[in-house]
Amino acid sequence: MPLTSENETSQSFQSSPKKTSIIDDTYDEDADPDYTLGHDAIITEEDDGSGISSLSELSEGEEISDDDTSTYSEDDQKLVDHKGIFGTGSRMASQSSLDMIVRTHDRFRTFIHEQEIPRKLLHVVIGFVTLYLYTLGYQSKDVVKQIGIAGVFVYSLDLLRLNWKLFNKAYCFVVGFLMRENEVKSVNGVIWYILGCMITLLYATKDVSIMSILLLSWCDTAASTVGRRFGYLTPKIARGKSLAGSFGAFVMGIFACYFFYGYLAPQYPQFNKEFLWTAQSSYLSLNALALLSGFIAALSEGIDIFELDDNLTIPALSGIFLDATIKLASK
Template sequence: MVDVQTTSEGDPSASPQLKQRFKTQSKSESNSDEHLPLAQIRLKSHEWFGEFITKHEIPRKAFHSSIGFITLYLYTTGMDYRNVKWPLIVAFAILLPLDLIRLRWNAINKLYCRCVGALMRKSEIHTYNGVLWYLLGLIFAFSFFPKDVALISLFLLSWCDTAASTFGCKFGHLTPKLARNKSLAGSIAAFVVGFLVCLLFYGVFVPHYAYVNSPGELSWSAETSRLSLTQFSLLGGVVAALSEGIDLFNWDDNFTIPVLSAIFMNAVIRFAKAT
């Protein structure tokens, strides 16, 4: 007769090897998100990068910021800014149907999230990707505003938004909250970066690469404005802080920042125009 021990529930106790097998199998099943609801998907790329990098969205912010540097390089090559909107429109026309498809079919959405999850927030798993709003905002700026205004709006989106998010997350609890997910710390960071963007773009890049601009293509210059470069850059910082801090109908700030900054910068330039 085989001596079988029982647990308090009356079930046979397994051998240590069998227990370990069941434990490993259970852990493997719990780590699998294949059959989990969409909202519970764990983005594998977030696990690869580790908690610190994931918490601070470093891959997403690096990609976000790189757009500004790429655009600045293209500016120095003399690329016609009027042609910038066309690849943006094409990208939007491709990504919008893709988002519609993935939001309709969970299997495709899971595959999509695993491929580009490093650049996504978890909130974007079951809603439209922020890239769509990013593209829409830039399409608006490059379609309706002068060259320098469109470029500044892109730089503010690329760098001020990243700075505001980084400093807001780090120090926002120490300062007053201005709006939904907006803090004074983030707005101060946006102001500083916006000031530096205007100061360096108009003070360094525009004169150094003057040959890439056609006559009258830039809407602001020290010769045609009542404001000095420093004064204008300070207002540029204010524009950056306002554009980043305003919560407009809960719209995505990837859309509102370039739209508002383009409108505000254009208004500042017109107001400061020498008569």
């Protein structure tokens, strides 16, 4: 577009209405989150007759070249540069803030991915769901049936996605945040989880089954979390296993036993008739059983049997060890 002449520009200055001066000590820009200067705003000098120059915008439709500095003084230029009136300082600050936010989000996403936060949350929630079903009076055979149906459904999806690349891509897009990289082209870990829970529910008593699922749900999560954080400080005891992780499983196993046998079960005595362990029927005290549960959790988590999935081996081994030990200590 053509530049306006100097006379036209001067006339526009005289005819334009007086704008509120930006140099207003009573106005706090920082206190006004909605304060912005128009993208096309051009600041000029206007004399109000009092000898004090103020800054105002050119009226809409008027233009001035980027290198035309005849309309404002050197002092105003310094003020413009200092205040960032042309947006340079503001844009730089905004870009810096944006970069910082992006870096923070990237680090957060990396942390979530490395620590498998969604997967661990699912593990932990399953333990609480198990306890909730117990408080409602569900029997093992009822839960096995429902879990079996879920297992058939998940396995069918796996067969479909592993033989249909397009469906696998869509499947991973939806639930990929719960999967590990090696599960993209192999069996989903959920299937092993379901199978492990079904095994212990089928052969063990109600209390042993619940404890086995808790050791899988909570202790495996604790072992993974502690192992990833402190595993480099301790010796490795198996493939992908560290002493630090086993210690995390040990502590959580003790907590799970106290929480279930010591706190929750006494509140629902009507559902405890099938329990294998009771304080009256066993030589094992609650404290001894808690320590035993911790050792079993650490052992089951640390053992690597033919590189089978932990979701299968932990509940199965935990159920076997707990069942055998409690029976040996029964009166």
